[in-house]
Amino acid sequence: MTDILLSVRNLRVVFPHRHGDLVPIDDISFDVKKGEIIGFVGESGAGKSMTGAAIMGLIDDPGMIESGEIWLGDVRIDQLDAKRLIKIRGKRISMIFQDPLTSLNPLKTIGDQLVETILTHLPVNADQAKRKALIGLEEVGIDPGRFNAYPHEFSGGMRQRVVIALALAAEPELIIADEPTTALDVSVQAQVLELLKKLCRERNASVMLITHDMGVIAETTDRVAVLYAGRLVEIGNTASLLSSPRHPYTRGLIASTPSVEHGDISTHLYQIDGSMPRLDALPTGCSFHPRCQDALPRCRLRQPEVINKSVACFLYE
């Protein structure tokens, strides 16, 4: 299949710990197609950010990829040495973080940072790089006249636009956006998401959008993967997954999200009781079974596999 850009196969990330290993990502497989926006949704600690970090080769010590494969096109990137990984990171994959200040150098002007990124990754001379940088700023809606401004001179939303320009500068094939709008106001969030979506479509770049917000998923992504306690529980086309979710957790997640469109003071929100287990106290079998209303006896004993590349639940076996 040639339209697959990134392929993750049976990824398992382990943090060795003296009371037993912690497994923040357990046997996750998925594909990212060329040019698509795929969302990763789940609660904090579900493993969504860790998935992004694993692909970027940025897992903190002592964590490690214990098994599984990550393929970018026909290159296997999970076993690359640091030198070759750095080449891929930034050139073919780039990342956008929640806090724009972590990805911007406070001591350099935004223009210099853009030019530097372009010169590092693209075969152009200084003049061409500067021209590209100016176009890049214009595209994200920043006045090119502010080429020589420093990051602190921008508001949060504007800074995130700079980060997007920076992430796109090297013309990457994949962008991993980890909660890119969580720190922003709603009105700014909408603009930033719209921008990200438009620019990636134009370049036919793929996006992995990591978020906890079902609304953001609905408005931005083509496909969505739902994670729970380090496992993929459901994956599919966004529209159909949201309109007819199958996994009990996905169903609960959608039902418990309040909507600005309906409901009033008398509405009792649907709630999933309990909370996601901690990694050091995972239940046996399906991690969701203690909170699941439809749990079967075998849910307690065995972990369900992802069936037909769509849902990991015994109800659909």
Add this chain to the structure above:
Amino acid sequence: MSKDKSLINRFYKSDFFYDFKKSPVTIVSFVVVLVLILLAVFADLIAPTDPFDAKSLNLLNGFTAPMEPNAFTGETFTLGTDDQGRDLLSAIIFGLRVSLFVGLTAVILAMVLGVSLGLLAGYRGGWVDSVIMRAADIQVTFPSILIAMLIFGIARGLLPPDLRDELAITVLIIAIGLSEWVPFARTVRGTTMVEKEKEYVKAARLIGLSGRQIMVRHILPNVLSPVLVIATITLALAIIAEATLSFLGVGAPPTEPSLGTLIRIGQDFLFSGEWWILLFPAATLLALALSVNLLGDWLRDTLNPRLK
């Protein structure tokens, strides 16, 4: 009873104990400090002779080398004797007691002072903060040993001559304590400023607790772990400061010799061949100060989650 048991159990399983077990240097330092403390506490039982009992001293025993029988009396001393014929081992054990006592009480004094002032400066802010922290700034521009000498000198000048020797140790403690409060105050002030913005402090203000109640009940427990680290490191400094002062002759009096006093005495005989009178007290001081310092370093690394 069962509660105690579970507490011990929890300690054995804790990260704290685990880190401790993994660091051989720390274990050695801990054992050294423990042995020295036990020696100091049970000095009366452990020391072979009472070095302060003038009647038991025999001048003929003077300058006996370690492990060699004395030429006149035939007595043998493990670590030799000094010019007065005093058993050096006993003198060191009792000197250790004085050094540790002065060091510990001085640190407690510095800690109480520094923590209170730091809490006050951090919580109240404004001019209270300015006054306290400027005082600290001024104090650190002088070496703390100089401050201690200054305080010591003033106190000696004010005290009537017959009380001087009696109160020398107390004055020493106050002098060292007053010169070491600044690191406590600075750290506690910083932590307090962070903690007081947290919402649990707002919740406490909401039910009408006074500033003092909030500082003592809510903020104090949250600033104690850095204080413990500083206290350990300051203990090493205080012990050295005491030794320095005593070495300079302005510290513990000859009637109550500390390790520093013994080193001063030994210094006179270094070049006449009686090396042991200087070496053994100095080695004890080195072992004590180094071990305490190493323990402090380890505590800092263990209690600071950012370094993990």
Add this chain to the structure above:
Amino acid sequence: MSKREFISIDRLSQRFDLSDPWIARVISRRPKQFLDAVDNVSFNIEKGKTYALVGESGSGKSTIALTAVGLLRPTGGSVLIDGHNLYDRTQSQLEHRRIRRRLQMVFQSPYASLNPRWRVGNILAEPLRVFSLADSQSAERRRVHELLEQVGLSISDAHRFPHEFSGGQRQRISIARALASRPEFIVCDEPTSALDVSVQAQVLNLLKRLQNDLGLTYLFITHDLAVVRVMAHRIGVLKSGRLIEEESTESLIESPQSEYTKMLIRSAPRIGRATTGTSFP
């Protein structure tokens, strides 16, 4: 003022002095600089109802929350609770205590709002001791257990420390502490914005149930219009310290008047708007 107006925020202003120190001002001849974080804001809350203040960061909503609960003296205007002025300097200590007992707050961060060195039982018992609400140790313990059950925790949780709980459970503890002094008015400052969605629903439902059971009055501070829709009777929209629109929940969301409110509603992400018929097979 009609009898039913339980909480009355009257022409409230909060002006912060951002000037440089005096010396620096004199040398560089700069005037004093002020920030009007809250500018002449007035609204009332009926007893037993929820009033939501909605706004983006910097709108002044958290400043109003702190002022309404007695933690920040306003530079102008007043806060009346059941007719008593919260910032009246003339009232006695006893009167002041009596008013304080009637108001409480639930904070945003489930991590910073509980003292990490205190056991949950002590955290809940503290308001009881301060206001002398339990005359014996056993009465105190009974009340703590009652509070824990009221927010859906178990009695044995009293002996545990905050770090042993999840974010949602901590927020329950925070709510239980707010309930301890049997207050009538609770300010909720973004109580669920740090929580995951599935847990947010639990906490919102709990707050609603408590309002029904105990007749509580809420001032609910949030940036999330979807949450407001199911929580509030009335909504005020704040922008740069000013109240720009105020209406009952339904009419505000269904037919907003100001452009700003319209924009806020438009930008709220919603699940129903999923990209239908995507270009990807």
